[in-house]
Amino acid sequence: MSSSTVTSTPGFPGGTILGYPRVGPRRELKKAIESFWAGKTTADDVEQAAAALRTRTRTRLVELGLDPTDASIPSNFSFYDQVLDAAVVVGAVPARFAHLVDPTTGRLDLAGYSTIARGAGDDLPAEMTKWFDTNYHYLVPEIGPDTVFRFADDRPVREFVEALAQGVLTRPVLVGPVTFLLLAKAADGAPEGFSPIDRLADLLPVYAELLTALAAAGATWVQLDEPALVSDSIDATSEQAITALVQAYTALAGDLAKPTRPALLVAAPYGDLGAALPALAGTAVDGIALDLVRGCLPAGPVAGLETKVLVAGVVDGHNIWRADLGAALDRLDAARTLGAASVSVGTSTSLLHVPHDVEDEPALDPTLRAWLAFADQKVGEVATLAHGLADGRDAVADQLAASSAALANRRTAPGVVRPEVRERLAGLSDEAFHRGDYAARKAAQAAKLQLPPLPTTTIGSFPQTPEIRKSRAAHAKGELSTEQYEAEMRAEIQRVVTLQEEIGLDVLVHGEPERNDMVQYFAENLDGFAATQNGWVQSYGSRCVRPPILWGDVARPAPITVAWSAYTASLTAKPVKGMLTGPVTILAWSFVRNDQPLGDTANQVALALRDEIADLEAAGIGIVQVDEPALRELLPLRAADQPAYLDWSVSSFRLATSGVRKDTQIHTHLCYSEFGEIIDAIDGLDADVTSIEAARSKMEILEPIAEAGYPRGIGPGVWDIHSPRVPSEAEVTELLGAAVRSIAAHELWVNPDCGLKTRRYQEVTPSLEHMVAATKTVRATLPA
Ligand SMILES: Nc1nc2c(c(=O)[nH]1)N[C@@H](CNc1ccc(C(=O)N[C@@H](CCC(=O)N[C@@H](CCC(=O)N[C@@H](CCC(=O)O)C(=O)O)C(=O)O)C(=O)O)cc1)CN2
Ligand code: MET
Numbered sequence: 001m002s003s004s005t006v007t008s009t010p011g012f013p014g015g016t017i018l019g020y021p022r023v024g025p026r027r028e029l030k031k032a033i034e035s036f037w038a039g040k041t042t043a044d045d046v047e048q049a050a051a052a053l054r055t056r057t058r059t060r061l062v063e064l065g066l067d068p069t070d071a072s073i074p075s076n077f078s079f080y081d082q083v084l085d086a087a088v089v090v091g092a093v094p095a096r097f098a099h100l101v102d103p104t105t106g107r108l109d110l111a112g113y114s115t116i117a118r119g120a121g122d123d124l125p126a127e128m129t130k131w132f133d134t135n136y137h138y139l140v141p142e143i144g145p146d147t148v149f150r151f152a153d154d155r156p157v158r159e160f161v162e163a164l165a166q167g168v169l170t171r172p173v174l175v176g177p178v179t180f181l182l183l184a185k186a187a188d189g190a191p192e193g194f195s196p197i198d199r200l201a202d203l204l205p206v207y208a209e210l211l212t213a214l215a216a217a218g219a220t221w222v223q224l225d226e227p228a229l230v231s232d233s234i235d236a237t238s239e240q241a242i243t244a245l246v247q248a249y250t251a252l253a254g255d256l257a258k259p260t261r262p263a264l265l266v267a268a269p270y271g272d273l274g275a276a277l278p279a280l281a282g283t284a285v286d287g288i289a290l291d292l293v294r295g296c297l298p299a300g301p302v303a304g305l306e307t308k309v310l311v312a313g314v315v316d317g318h319n320i321w322r323a324d325l326g327a328a329l330d331r332l333d334a335a336r337t338l339g340a341a342s343v344s345v346g347t348s349t350s351l352l353h354v355p356h357d358v359e360d361e362p363a364l365d366p367t368l369r370a371w372l373a374f375a376d377q378k379v380g381e382v383a384t385l386a387h388g389l390a391d392g393r394d395a396v397a398d399q400l401a402a403s404s405a406a407l408a409n410r411r412t413a414p415g416v417v418r419p420e421v422r423e424r425l426a427g428l429s430d431e432a433f434h435r436g437d438y439a440a441r442k443a444a445q446a447a448k449l450q451l452p453p454l455p456t457t458t459i460g461s462f463p464q465t466p467e468i469r470k471s472r473a474a475h476a477k478g479e480l481s482t483e484q485y486e487a488e489m490r491a492e493i494q495r496v497v498t499l500q501e502e503i504g505l506d507v508l509v510h511g512e513p514e515r516n517d518m519v520q521y522f523a524e525n526l527d528g529f530a531a532t533q534n535g536w537v538q539s540y541g542s543r544c545v546r547p548p549i550l551w552g553d554v555a556r557p558a559p560i561t562v563a564w565s566a567y568t569a570s571l572t573a574k575p576v577k578g579m580l581t582g583p584v585t586i587l588a589w590s591f592v593r594n595d596q597p598l599g600d601t602a603n604q605v606a607l608a609l610r611d612e613i614a615d616l617e618a619a620g621i622g623i624v625q626v627d628e629p630a631l632r633e634l635l636p637l638r639a640a641d642q643p644a645y646l647d648w649s650v651s652s653f654r655l656a657t658s659g660v661r662k663d664t665q666i667h668t669h670l671c672y673s674e675f676g677e678i679i680d681a682i683d684g685l686d687a688d689v690t691s692i693e694a695a696r697s698k699m700e701i702l703e704p705i706a707e708a709g710y711p712r713g714i715g716p717g718v719w720d721i722h723s724p725r726v727p728s729e730a731e732v733t734e735l736l737g738a739a740v741r742s743i744a745a746h747e748l749w750v751n752p753d754c755g756l757k758t759r760r761y762q763e764v765t766p767s768l769e770h771m772v773a774a775t776k777t778v779r780a781t782l783p784a
């Protein structure tokens, strides 16, 4: 503990942020890395683009008021994902990728790194899953008893040196060792009962080595992100996690003395540390960053904090509403009562989850724009609050007044409250949430739809080709008339229908060519939402989304999808599945108003969807899929908060889908595989058919479903569409074989893991052909 007594760091008096967007305001990194993947540029070109982007970020952050000399500027760059980066730094490349590591340098090049992320040839990619309760995805590390940890890549040191050479003393950001291991899965072949966290003692020396190297390069602070400690959903009991936390930071901070190591800031974004806070405060780390937007403030002083910097995360890194600066200053005053050596202003999470700059949205209504803060505005808020904290509220009186005025304006602006929407919701009876007996529905649907056993279908989208995107961009710019644009989309639907008929699929889709994104599209067609032009946020790797802003009461001014689905149905004798995005997912992938409970907002969206489904049914569409891939994502990280969430989320889905006749088949689709824990909620949705991701985890998901005796239709994905790999017919046959062994064949559907929008036809056509051929093989094995 000797090191902490020599700490005299004042922390970050000008404020700090936990991280900043990495893809660039015009998605520069996405463009650079995708052209490398396409073989059009070299790894050096990508490195140069990345270095330019890092320089731009640092310059911008200094301009916005962060201090370039006290390590308040984080360095959190990544080519794809920070969890994969951590694995690469500590040498934990799964054995199956060992051939990608250069035997002389012991390093992975950008091509090898990309292969782990995306797969290539026979190399299946690492598993990908959601990062806490966000729409960001990380690559799951694979750790076994024999994984050799070594300091394999000094990229964090090189990036620190690069910044220093440009006059900016950055704070390198790394995924902390405890979170890294808690998020990892046991490598294939690990013995029963083995858990990656068992390897903590072997991993810590590598982190120590890295910290030592960073200190030698001149780093004064390093940030280690430990969000696993705010979540009960991670695969460890909280006592185990806390024990690991104490072990880790006793070793890294207590046993390793400064200046051999930099000061350590342990960050706990996304929620509340709970009992982990006093435990962490008892170690010799130099700073703790708390999420004071999602988390609570302890009631009084915390023992151990008196030697530490407390970074008070009062500016929301997860949403885009302008901060209530007065309330944030109150919170900072309260944070001062915890007894820390000093309090610095911070963001609650990295700013990775918000777009760059609200000033880059010229088309946004100016009234709405005044309510918003994107990453750059949030850095400004941090600087203002730091000023107010240091010099008193009078010093920032103008900014406080502007913040209160924006809030007051938000409360009273037209459209924020629409009485007719509120009255319709208040008048709903219990009946609006129930569909009636499944067995009767199943019989009515079977009689109407006449499908073969193991019906084949897709999840909705077909490839978003460059031509489709160009047309949409031209239409948005006014260069292509609406008439021409819609004619092109109808021609695309015609092609997609013909292809599905040729391949022999049983339930057809229209392919969603007219949608820029499954949430943004609906937001653009509903009242109460605003869409952005440049508000890109990284979702995974090079893939980005522009989350819409849900600012007012939601209503549907006119049918949205009906004409597209009806047109599709006119082209084929096969059943056509209508395609909507569910209320929970629309909320999860938007920036949602924070002035009323999420459940109320969800029900407003649900009513709009209920009307859309009624119109689809009236237009003769017999199957409607309502996607809820984000149902798991919004699940609160603390177990105590989960039942209330599951209650409103499931109810809103039922409100959307319960208005139909019993012979109308409702499908839903959920991505991601850890559904064991929400199996009851999936059951509660009461959908007739549910498709889920299963291929990347080799159908492991079927076990909890079979154990729970799940009673309705289920379509475990047999093709991992997140990878450009084409699965062989044999591979699909094997996955389907596994499925029929655990799920009753009459409830089993055959489909890919997810939509095909990110894929190319050269992958889609053979993969779907393999899927249909494999289905025929497996059908032949079924008892008559
Ligand atoms: N919101 C959301 N979250 C989600 C998913 C999802 O589908 N939506 N799926 C899961 C996985 N995440 C994903 C996230 C993004 C994408 C994706 O494909 N994103 C696209 C952008 C989609 C989009 O907004 N497309 C627009 C804009 C396309 C574009 O880049 N246009 C060019 C111009 C066109 C040209 O000349 O090529 C430009 O703006 O520069 C459109 O089609 O209209 C990308 O990164 O490339 C896929 C999956 C989980 N979370
Ligand atoms: C992320 S879930 C995607 C569902 C949507 N229907 C699609 O096929 O793209």
Ligand SMILES: [Zn+2]
Pocket: 459, 629, 669, 670, 671, 753, 754, 755
């Ligand atoms: Zn999906």
